Amino acid sequence: VADGEHRWPVWDFTNDRPAARTLTTAEMAGRVVIGAKGKRRRYAIDCCDPVDMPDQDLILHPYVLGLWLGDGSSIMNHISVHEEDAEVVEHLRACGVEAEFRLPKWRKGRIANVVIDPTFRMRRENGASFSDCFRSRLTERLRQLDVLDNKHIPLGYMRASRWQRLELVRGLMDSDGTISPDGKRCEFSNADRGLIDAMVELLRSLGYKPAVYKGKARRKVFGCEGRVHESAEYWRISWTAYAEEPMFRLSRKRARMRSIENGRPWRSRRRRIVDIRPVSSVP
Known part of the structure; x- marks a missing residue:
């Protein structure tokens, strides 16, 4: 008003x-x-200028969190990526975590698997012997952030500095994001409405103008026996960005972004x- x-x-x-x-x-x-x-x-x-706030002391690099929130297992340290995106391992290592790129036999299509901070042995509290269980450093950090089996963007990341929020967006875009072949529109798709709303807030805080569209559930029939599979409803965020402030780290996606000189x-x-x-x- x-x-x-x-x-x-x-x-x-x-x-x-x-x-x-x-x-x-x-x-x-x-x-x-x-x-x-x-x-x-x-x-x-x-549009509003980007909101700039002080750097936050985050226990997990925002790019790593964004990548896991997009296509990571909700209960463990595994992330699904395209088989051509082995370079993501180098990006993760640059963020201070260990990562392994795998092409498991059970994979479907062109999906590959990235394991962040592979499990390591933990000593018992008395230090006398090794525990039978294995824990991942990433899983421990996700548990501290209360996002394990509860995917959402913690408030500390939503109120982080501009570069930290941008890195969070890049992680989300490298996993669940895409860009049109002509480089005019960036898009992020997800079935979690809470994650969609948080992404919209992040983009607006960075000075962008996102639009949200709702996708309908799809019904597919597989095999001779006619197995029916219905996908969940999903939402799609679309906005314009330029190469001067890339939305991706992955080179195959980043290469499509056009310069602001060629945009509107x-x-x-x-x-x-x-x-x-x-x-x-x-x-």
């Missing part, structure tokens, strides 16, 4: 070239839509005002 006299720095698209103006809410009311068919939005405002930042970095509605004044 904004007062009628609130002054807005806007872009006026009455002519071919938008003009920068400062108008009140009352001055824009009733003139939001223009054009013969009434489909053009006259005014736009710039005046559209991707602005929000159109679609309506202004009067409401009762509240003290």
Whole structure:
């Protein structure tokens, strides 16, 4: 809710070239839509600048957490990746964790397996003998963050510095993200609505303009016996980003990103005002 006299720095698209103006809410009311068919939005405002906060003391590198949240096993230290993405091991090691790239016999299609911080033996509390169990350092950290079998983005990561939030996004995008062949749109897909909402908040805090679309569950029939499989509903986030601030670490995805010089930042970095509605004044 904004007062009628609130002054807005806007872009006026009455002519071919938008003009920068400062108008009140009352001055824009009733003139939001223009054009013969009434489909053009006259005014736009710039997207917010990225929110910058101090670095947080995080127990797990945000890129590692993002990669695991996207395509990692919810209860262990395994992550599914494309067989062409063996380079992810180097990115993980650069983030301070050990990783192994595997092509197990049980894999399906072109899926490979990455194990982060392979298990190591733990001594008993009295130090007398080795324990029979094995633990992964990554699993221990995930348990401390309360995300093991409870995938979500912890608040400390949501309120981290700009570069830490960007690394978190890159981890999520390297796992569950993609980019269109022409490099115009980045997309992130997931069936967890909570993770989708958190990703939208992250992107907005970085100055982007994400749009969310809901995908329908799909029904597939397999084999001669006609086994039926129904996939879960999912959501897709779409937004525009440029190579100057890449959304990926993986080279095959990063290579598709185009420079801002070849894009249209005046559209991707602005929000159109679609309506202004009067409401009762509240003290």
